[in-house]
Amino acid sequence: MKYDFDTILDRRATNSEKWRTKDGELPLTIADMDFKTAAEITAAMKKKIDQGAFGYEYPTKEYYEAVADWYQSEHHAHAETDWMRFTTGVIPALTASVHHFSHEGDNVLLMEPFYNTFYNSIINSGRHVIASQQLYDTATHTYQVDWYDLEDKLANSLTTLMILCNPHNPTGYVWTKDELGRILSLAKRHGVIVISDEIHGDLVLEGADYTPAFSLPNDLTTNLITLVSTSKTFNLAALHSATGIVPNPILRERFDRAINKYEVAEPNLLAIPTTIAAYRHGADWLHQLKDYVRGNKEYVAGFIKQNLPELQLVPGTATYLLWIDTSALSDDSQQLANFIRKDTGLIINPGTYYHGNGAGFIRINIAYPRKQIEDGMKRLAKAIADFPNAK
Ligand SMILES: Cc1ncc(COP(=O)(O)O)c(C=O)c1O
Structure with missing residues (x-):
């Protein structure tokens, strides 16, 4: 059976904590996925x-x-x-x-x-x-x-x-x-x-x-x-x-x-x-999910390499969470995250949440239909282009 990971879900309608945001905002934050679980489950x-x-x-x-x-x-x-x-x-x-x-x-x-x-x-x-x-x-x-x-x-x-x-x-x-x-x-x-x-x-x-x-x-x-x-x-x-x-x-x-x-x-x-x-x-669903998320990750890695050379992806091999070095842009990722949200409606987690050297990093959840990830990357590119002017 081929599972569908492309359909965008309206999770605002289902009391999703992650989606308690303003209309038009895109939260790539809390670690859950915007996919339906396996039909067998x-x-x-x-x-x-x-x-x-x-x-x-x-x-x-x-x-x-x-x-x-x-x-x-x-x-x-x-x-x-x-x-x-x-x-x-x-x-x-x-x-x-x-x-x-x-x-x-x-x-x-x-x-x-x-x-x-x-x-x-x-x-x-x-x-x-x-x-x-x-x-x-x-x-x-x-x-x-x-x-x-x-x-x-x-x-x-x-x-x-x-x-x-x-x-x-x-x-x-x-x-x-x-x-x-x-x-x-x-x-x-x-x-x-x-x-x-x-x-x-x-x-x-x-x-x-x-x-x-x-x-x-x-x-x-x-x-x-x-x-x-x-x-x-x-x-x-x-x-x-x-x-x-x-x-x-x-x-x-x-x-x-x-x-x-x-x-x-x-x-x-x-x-x-x-x-x-x-x-x-659930094994078959999980294996297809991992292929899909890997595709998202390759897309984001390619997008960043081509369009956002200021950012560096930390090369982890697990989870649908990307840890991205933003230290060339800012040493205050909370301030950076606030700016990204205000400028484009994209919500990401500032690395400061995770202590350590997190002030130079952001965390992005990529367990979403590809169209939403493409939307997220467009917003990120716009915010990063606008950011220096915000200082
Ligand atoms: C590493 C880690 N542990 C635990 C949790 C939450 O676990 P639970 O919902 O089972 O309490 C999360 C959720 O993001 C997590 O990333």
Whole structure:
């Protein structure tokens, strides 16, 4: 079956948070997609709705088997169903874990620039963010781990947790197996629990596939909680469903307590059948989606190269989010983003949201029908041409 990614959806009419904008504005922002999910997934939802009785639900054996089979077939990665726990989303699981596995005043380590919502989970619970800056190479526009600094911060006696984003948001970087192993082994040496957020793991567009952290050898996964979800993969963010995968039985028992204590372990009426349908029947849709988004990415890369030589695309291979170096134009991406919006109605995320060196970057979501991406690029080119005159 050939799926349609070209039809423009009217998401203003459906309470989309991203589209709470003025008429005529184009938001290439929040990480969800402007495509309909697979028909097989919608059919499973409809079947459930037609049943009409919506009492309490719990995750089933079939649910965990669907997760395990997906990771085996898509990523050649093995997870036992016993290692898995349902949770109501990556952020809820993360927030519960921060509360349960650390104390007020502890440090939670992450590598900046980094997905912004995590900061709320940490700071709102009275913990400190401790950040290791990824080293940016201005010639190749790539980042590298500052290993010396990372170990120093892992060794800090107040650091009890580390959050890893695999693949990384906002750079789209896919950590290699060696890098993951090195991070996990350093964390283990210093007694730090690692939460690996793999919500973008199914969205590697080119190059080597990502490595699910739970698939690393046993001795590296003793301190590891991996969080996976159909949320980004199949455009199901509002389903509020994710799976924690914890190979170590002692840590698993503690994770179990965390998600139950903070009430993030019970599925809503659609979470179980929808996730099963996605993992059992969604592969073909996902592969076509990735081809389409890769096409968008090639289009944007070509457009920027030809028309906007001031901008540099950071060469990530995963996610539908592009991280673009705008430092030749401005060292204040919030101001730049405000100008772009005012000048053309194009809304993008300023890199300042993601801390680190984000003031010299913008983030653009390209999971849209091609016509909207073309519209976005035209607006971007106009804004960049007008920008110097705005100063
Ligand atoms: C890296 C990352 N983690 C988590 C989330 C949100 O996860 P959830 O909706 O399951 O809480 C996002 C959404 O943008 C994300 O990019």
